[in-house]
Amino acid sequence: DIQMTQAPSSLSASVGDRVTITCRASQDIRNDLVWYQQKSGKAPKRLIYDASTLQSGVPSRFSGSGSGTDFTLTISSLQPEDFATYYCLQSGAYLPYTFGQGTKLEIK
Amino acid sequence: EVQLVESGGGLVEPGGSLRLSCTASGFTLSTAWVTWVRQAPGKGLEWVGRIKTKTDGGTTDYAAFVKGRFTISREDSKNTLYLQMNSLKIEDTALYYCTHLFRDYWGRGTLVTVSS
Numbered sequence: 001d002i003q004m005t006q007a008p009s010s011l012s013a014s015v016g017d018r019v020t021i022t023c024r025a026s027q028d029i030r031n032d033l034v035w036y037q038q039k040s041g042k043a044p045k046r047l048i049y050d051a052s053t054l055q056s057g058v059p060s061r062f063s064g065s066g067s068g069t070d071f072t073l074t075i076s077s078l079q080p081e082d083f084a085t086y087y088c089l090q091s092g093a094y095l096p097y098t099f100g101q102g103t104k105l106e107i108k
Numbered sequence: 109e110v111q112l113v114e115s116g117g118g119l120v121e122p123g124g125s126l127r128l129s130c131t132a133s134g135f136t137l138s139t140a141w142v143t144w145v146r147q148a149p150g151k152g153l154e155w156v157g158r159i160k161t162k163t164d165g166g167t168t169d170y171a172a173f174v175k176g177r178f179t180i181s182r183e184d185s186k187n188t189l190y191l192q193m194n195s196l197k198i199e200d201t202a203l204y205y206c207t208h209l210f211r212d213y214w215g216r217g218t219l220v221t222v223s224s
Contacts, residue, residue: 034209043216097158098155101152
């Protein structure tokens with residue numbers, strides 16, 4: 001199985017900060033990576049797919065980059081509604097699909 | 109409005125069985141590859157398994173930790189699919205979501221608690 005190593009597991013930041021979350025795959029997954037945001041008590045919401053394509057309706061302060069094994073989610077200027085938990089998911093040719101362990105983004 | 113609604117969760121003893129349902133409205137489930145994802149209390153997301161459309165063979169794939177115990181099936185005439193869970197373990201306790209990953213449709217989940 002492909003392992004997805006996500007870092008950091010938690011992060012404290014302030015409104016307006018630039019934040020970066022990383023995911024590393026244990027083998028090449030091309031660009032088959034999705035980023036999700038999950039707020040407490042809610043289902044996940046897709047932010048980015050194909051590693052760097054912004055989901056319709058998602059603010060442009062979210063961006064994704066990377067291919068192969070190393071991927072990054074960046075929030076350019078944190079807003080209060082961005083405090084949540086973020087997950088990556090590898091969802092391409094390799095089964096089973098696997099999620100990263102999650103990054104809990106908290107207010108400093 | 110598109111909706112996925114899971115049902116069938118509850119409390120079951122270790123070794124027991126449970127069948128979860130996922131019913132769609134606002135779109136035709138038969139056209140979707142549907143995935144089950146679970147989340148243990150306070151933990152991260154886990155991919156459980158998926159079923160393809162009948163057009164694509166209707167085949168299923170599972171995570172190793174449920175293979176041989178869980179079965180996904182579909183009843184397209186009812187716009188519903190199922191997750192049959194047998195030989196349940198305490199570590200299967202989780203909120204189970206059904207999702208159309210490609211279109212990012214998610215249900216609200218149904219809670220399964222395995223405890224004696």
